[in-house]
Amino acid sequence: MSRRDELAEGATDYALEHGLIGLSLRPLAAALDTSDRMLNYHFGSKDALIAAVLAVSNERSLVTIRALPVSASIRQGVLDLWDAFTEPQVARCQRMYVEAASLGLFGREPYAASVRQSNESWLAALATHLERSGASKARAPRLATLVDATFNGLMLDRPLDGDTAGRRVVVDLADALS
Amino acid sequence: MSRRDELAEGATDYALEHGLIGLSLRPLAAALDTSDRMLNYHFGSKDALIAAVLAVSNERSLVTIRALPVSASIRQGVLDLWDAFTEPQVARCQRMYVEAASLGLFGREPYAASVRQSNESWLAALATHLERSGASKARAPRLATLVDATFNGLMLDRPLDGDTAGRRVVVDLADALS
DNA sequence: TGGGTTATGTAGCAAGTGCTACAGAGAGCC
DNA sequence: GGCTCTCTGTAGCACTTGCTACATAACCCA
Numbered sequence A, B: 001m002s003r004r005d006e007l008a009e010g011a012t013d014y015a016l017e018h019g020l021i022g023l024s025l026r027p028l029a030a031a032l033d034t035s036d037r038m039l040n041y042h043f044g045s046k047d048a049l050i051a052a053v054l055a056v057s058n059e060r061s062l063v064t065i066r067a068l069p070v071s072a073s074i075r076q077g078v079l080d081l082w083d084a085f086t087e088p089q090v091a092r093c094q095r096m097y098v099e100a101a102s103l104g105l106f107g108r109e110p111y112a113a114s115v116r117q118s119n120e121s122w123l124a125a126l127a128t129h130l131e132r133s134g135a136s137k138a139r140a141p142r143l144a145t146l147v148d149a150t151f152n153g154l155m156l157d158r159p160l161d162g163d164t165a166g167r168r169v170v171v172d173l174a175d176a177l178s
Numbered sequence C: 001t002g003g004g005t006t007a008t009g010t011a012g013c014a015a016g017t018g019c020t021a022c023a024g025a026g027a028g029c030c
Numbered sequence D: 001g002g003c004t005c006t007c008t009g010t011a012g013c014a015c016t017t018g019c020t021a022c023a024t025a026a027c028c029c030a
Helices: A001-017 A024-033 A037-043 A045-066 A075-088 A088-103 A112-134 A141-159 A164-175 B002-018 B027-031 B036-043 B047-068 B074-086 B087-103 B111-132 B141-155 B164-177
Strands: none
Touching: A001 A024, A001 A045, A001 A088, A001 B111, A037 A045, A037 A164, A037 B164, A045 A075, A045 A088, A045 A112, A045 A141, A045 B087, A075 A112, A075 A141, A075 A164, A075 B141, A088 A112, A088 B087, A088 B111, A088 B141, A112 A141, A112 B164, A141 A164, A141 B087, A141 B141, A141 B164, B002 B027, B002 B036, B002 B047, B002 B087, B027 B036, B047 B074, B047 B087, B047 B111, B074 B087, B074 B111, B074 B141, B087 B111, B087 B141, B111 B141, B141 B164
16 A cells, blocks of 8 residues: 555544544644645645545445445335444544535535535445335435435434434434335 | 624624635624624624524524415425525525534534524424424424435535425425325 | 665745734713 | 723734745665
8 A cells, every 4th residue: 555545544534533624734644643744745735635535435435335235125225224324434434524515515625526526426325225125226316315315414413423313313214215 | 783783694694605614703804894803802702703693594594484384285394495495595594504513513612502502493493384284293393303404415415506406305205204 | 886766854934813912082971 | 171981993922724945865776
């Protein structure tokens, strides 16, 4: 693994823990036992670093979703997706996605572009899972968009740790969609 | 209206247009034809200013929702809420709410507290509308939570201007809930 | 042993941050 | 007139930001 990739992985871990909004190079560099000088050397700019971090985080999320076994029904598929979504490893990636999406709300780069790209592959992964769980090829993408929006909205409003309220909402949604 | 209230209204307009993340006192003060010195005098700190801005914005959103005429059914109630939600005046307030929620994701104040408070009254308003549109007293709050999460998630992922895709998702949701 | 590419450390710049010390203006009251 | 109280302008502090100029070290290949 190249030094750049090592730093990208480390920076991703750091951003997942400390947040993306207000992330600054010097504390990040200190945590990675290097210097802001080195981060700029390997990535060229803070924006490029951020883009790399978001790509790494998105890839980590996708791996989990793609590895999900087929669910027995659409209803169960939605619930299984929620369980995957709230699994701490994935949840932190999604939390960072939410931060990136907020930063991109006014079109600010590199956030807006990264978010568009992440969202595309993420929706595709959700749709694939729902399709393999019984949704028609036509319905799966629309279901995926709905499910994704609801999940992200829950992430936004509810504190992420041990929220049973969130799951109740998802059960309501899954029931309604059956 | 006191000078402080005038400034709070003006600051809210400015924040709605330019975003909450990265808002800084000097450009804001310049736009309001005053100085950072004055903002700090009237509000005491930037955090207090932000809290005031979020309160004003939340109140503006609530006024619109509360003024909504009763809908003919739950399904129609959800659609009417979406139309209210995407009406530019309200949509910008909700966009700022999303920013505040992101800033509060890691517990950072004053965002986390403001978001909790805003969300509470907002959910209550949604539930009231859904109840008046035919939902049972028991079901209305849970419906409201689901609808709110979906709306906010859509705000997050889709560019807010002229998104017909967002409405299609809401129609799916409304259909499923009937 | 050279030479060139890659990687790293030191120091610093210009700009922007929230906030404050200090003095002054203006109004109302005795 | 004097007095206080509310409000405002000037200037600046201490700090952080992303980024860079410059010199140095480490390495591989000829």
